[in-house]
Amino acid sequence: MQIVRFTSPLTGADAVGIDDGEQVVELSGITTVGELLRLSSDELRDRCAGADGPAHPSGSVRRLAPVDGLMEVWAAGVTYRRSREARVIESERAADVYELVYDAERPELFFKSVAWKVSGDGDRIAVRADSEIDVPEPELGLVLNSAGEIAGYTVVDDVSSRTIEGVNPLYLPQAKIYLGACAVGPAIRPVWEVADPYALDITLTITRAGETVWDGKSSTSELNRRLDDLAGYLFRADTFPDGAVLATGTSLVPDLPFTLGDGDTVTIGIAEVGTLTTTVVRGLDAMRSQA
Numbered sequence: 605m606q607i608v609r610f611t612s613p614l615t616g617a618d619a620v621g622i623d624d625g626e627q628v629v630e631l632s633g634i635t636t637v638g639e640l641l642r643l644s645s646d647e648l649r650d651r652c653a654g655a656d657g658p659a660h661p662s663g664s665v666r667r668l669a670p671v672d673g674l675m676e677v678w679a680a681g682v683t684y685r686r687s688r689e690a691r692v693i694e695s696e697r698a699a700d701v702y703e704l705v706y707d708a709e710r711p712e713l714f715f716k717s718v719a720w721k722v723s724g725d726g727d728r729i730a731v732r733a734d735s736e737i738d739v740p741e742p743e744l745g746l747v748l749n750s751a752g753e754i755a756g757y758t759v760v761d762d763v764s765s766r767t768i769e770g771v772n773p774l775y776l777p778q779a780k781i782y783l784g785a786c787a788v789g790p791a792i793r794p795v796w797e798v799a800d801p802y803a804l805d806i807t808l809t810i811t812r813a814g815e816t817v818w819d820g821k822s823s824t825s826e827l828n829r830r831l832d833d834l835a836g837y838l839f840r841a842d843t844f845p846d847g848a849v850l851a852t853g854t855s856l857v858p859d860l861p862f863t864l865g866d867g868d869t870v871t872i873g874i875a876e877v878g879t880l881t882t883t884v885v886r887g888l889d890a891m892r893s894q895a
């Protein structure tokens with residue numbers, strides 16, 4: 605079962621429903637994911653089990669990023685050994701900060717996106733025109749309700765400029781927060797359907813003109829943090845009335861000097877959670893021209 609956000613073929617309005625692989629059944633009375641995330645996880649489970657709105661064949665609905673309303677996307681950094689290594693290599697003069705945060709009790713958490721800027725499955729992502737080395741970061745996303753409970757999981761791409769991040773860690777917001785830098789989707793896999801979130805394979809495939817130019821595989825078993833702990837830090841001193849998505853860090857980083865290019869297709873798969881596919885454009889004008 606997946607919780608999907610989509611455009612209702614009946615009304616043309618945004619809707620939220622339950623996809624069992626054959627059909628999507630609308631959750632009547634609920635029009636946003638944010639509304640669902642105001643419920644406790646027990647209430648959410650009951651609500652999903654009782655879906656009784658209009659039904660549509662699964663393949664017939666266009667899925668939207670499962671992030672809306674007042675939801676925010678946040679991300680954790682340097683939570684896998686591979687990410688720590690990559691940061692140390694790209695930022696010689698500030699390597700220490702990454703070594704220190706990997707082992708520190710307090711995780712690195714940073715703001716990633718407001719809901720309306722998030723790309724969904726089948727959408728575009730962007731690399732900055734003022735950056736030379738850019739990568740996707742495939743990450744398990746925690747979908748957190750307004751009480752900070754893990755309600756489900758999704759796939760997040762924390763698209764990043766390694767050029768800008770590598771010059772100075774204080775440039776991190778510019779390396780990571782810009783139009784086209786965040787993709788989430790294709791849906792939300794409810795928490796009660798994933799037996800062990802610490803044993804999920806993550807794959808990343810980048811294709812260019814039909815050829816694979818980079819691919820890799822890892823697992824959430826390599827995560828150096830506990831998921832509840834990451835969520836707990838996010839909610840320690842902040843409030844999320846419509847819930848939030850928290851990306852849990854990348855374990856796949858292509859070696860330098862690999863970079864994403866205009867027209868590349870990025871496919872991220874997380875076992876039991878879903879597959880998120882996007883196409884890369886270069887620069888703000890190309891990203892803005894999206895219909």
Ligand code: DO4
Pocket residue numbers: 679680681682683684687688691712741762852853854
């Ligand atoms: O500190 C830089 C951010 C690292 C990151 O985004 C990650 O590890 O996924």
Ligand code: MG
Pocket residue numbers: 679680681741743762853854
């Ligand atoms: Mg990341």
